[in-house]
Amino acid sequence: MVADEPTFARLMVAAQDGDKAAGNVLLTEVGVWLERYFRRRVPPHQIDDLVQEVLIAFYTKRATWDPTRPFLPWLAAIARYRWVDHLRKVYKHDGKELMEDDAVEDSDEEVVMARVSLDRLMKQLPDKQARVIEMVKITGLSIREAAQKTGQSESLVKVNIHRGLKKLAAMVEKVE
Amino acid sequence: MEKQSTREDLIAALAQDMTPVERVKPAQGAGLIAFATLVAGVACIAIFEFWTGMVTGEASAFYWITNGLLLLLGAASTSGVVASALPRVGSRGNAPYWSAAMLAVVPIAAIITVVSLEANHDHSSAVPSVLADPATWYWECGLYGTIAGGVIALASVLYLRRGAPVSLERSGWLTGLAAGSLGALAYNITCPLDTVAHVGIWHTIPVLVWAVLGRLVVPPLIRW
Incomplete structure (x- = not known):
């Protein structure tokens, strides 16, 4: 069972005062909460990595929690910040990772779960942007191939990918 | 602290x-930005x-209105900057943007005034036109105000780096508005x-x- 808001707040006050035992319990509970938070947001094999990243951020920035304010929205804001950062890295440096890694190494269930969250976001994009992102960033087609398939010019494909990814990032940031 | 092979190891470490x-408090940030404004003001007085x-009683009403709006924008954006240093979810106030919109009325009014005065000016008369007034072209004031804003920007960035801003673009805009106005x-x-004019x-x-x-400039400086 995950701790409730008053328990989190009490442990956090103690942790801010340097109580190591309270800090240990708090970090464990925060880890459980984060695991649930990320379960629907990232592929399963990335969860532990992301939880560890957020735990480090949580520890480093623990002085920014104000005891007069609720704890969980503060934690959720940090988790969301790291999640968005993680998505940016995935899109920027490793656009094909979802398709290639998951198809070869992970189970079908993991691939399906990763695609479900991505598809939900993609549905909110204009069709022409979603199609070229799907073709180039997920399926792995070249810009030229995507241009031929969609009838868009190559520069329009690039513009639509750029605008679509920007919108996706903005949508992710707005998720509360 | 680096990631560990297991979460349990990381938690233990x-x-x-x-x-x-020591908790990061918004009042500290507001105080730091107010102090930076004071330093910039004293430096300007020492120099100019x-x-x-x-x-x-020489100052025109327009002068007071403009400075009043700058002060309001400075207060609203400072409040936004210090609030943005603490992670939170939910709606955020738009007061700084509305204050900036109100201030934008001032240059728009100035441009309309200059254009309409110039259009209706009798160039054969001995009275100089608004465009012939050296004050209209004295751009150095914009430069000096911008340089003074650097002190406020520095204070804002220092405070934001102590905190944990989760919306970097918003923090960047707000820092810019606070630095520019103050x-x-x-x-x-x-x-x-x-x-x-x-x-x-x-x-x-x-x-x-x-x-x-x-x-x-600010988002890369406050990324964490």
């Missing part, structure tokens, strides 16, 4: 290093001297030029310059 921390026309205000108290354009342009600078 972090808990072992758990030391008391205080304009006594402000207290002898920097301009710090310099404006030394400037004896108070015509509509001069005040409306050169006393407000640091806000625009710093808003763009803040958006472009």
Whole structure:
């Protein structure tokens, strides 16, 4: 069972005062909460990595929690910040990772779960942007191939990918 | 602290290093930005001297209105900057943006005034046109206000780096608005030029310059 808001707040006050035992319990509970938070947001094999990243951020920035304010929205804001950062890295440096890694190494269930969250976001994009992102960033087609398939010019494909990814990032940031 | 092979190892290491921390408080950030504004103002007075026309009734109404709007924008954006340093979810206030929109009325009014005065000016008369007034072209005030804004931007960035801003672009815009408005205000108290054209354009342009600078320069500096 995950701790409730008053328990989190009490442990956090103690942790801010340097109580190591309270800090240990708090970090464990925060880890459980984060695991649930990320379960629907990232592929399963990335969860532990992301939880560890957020735990480090949580520890480093623990002085920014104000005891007069609720704890969980503060934690959720940090988790969301790291999640968005993680998505940016995935899109920027490793656009094909979802398709290639998951198809070869992970189970079908993991691939399906990763695609479900991505598809939900993609549905909110204009069709022409979603199609070229799907073709180039997920399926792995070249810009030229995507241009031929969609009838868009190559520069329009690039513009639509750029605008679509920007919108996706903005949508992710707005998720509360 | 680096990631560990298991989460349990990481938690044990972090808990072992758990030391008391001094909480980051918005009042500290507001105080730091207010102090930076004071430093910028005193530096401007030391360099350019205080304009006594402000207290002898010489200053135009336009001068007071512009500085009043700059002060309001400075207060609203400072409040936004310090709030943005603490992670939170939910709706965020738009007061700084509305304050910036209100201030934008000033340069727009100045440009309309200049254009309409010039269009209706009798160039055969001995009275000089608004475009012939040196104050209209005295751009240095915009530069000095922008430089003064650097002190406020520095203070804002230092505070944001202590905190944990989760919306970097917003923090960047707000830092720019605070730096531009308070920097301009710090310099404006030394400037004896108070015509509509001069005040409306050169006393407000640091806000625009710093808003763009803040958006472009600040996010990489406060990323964590």
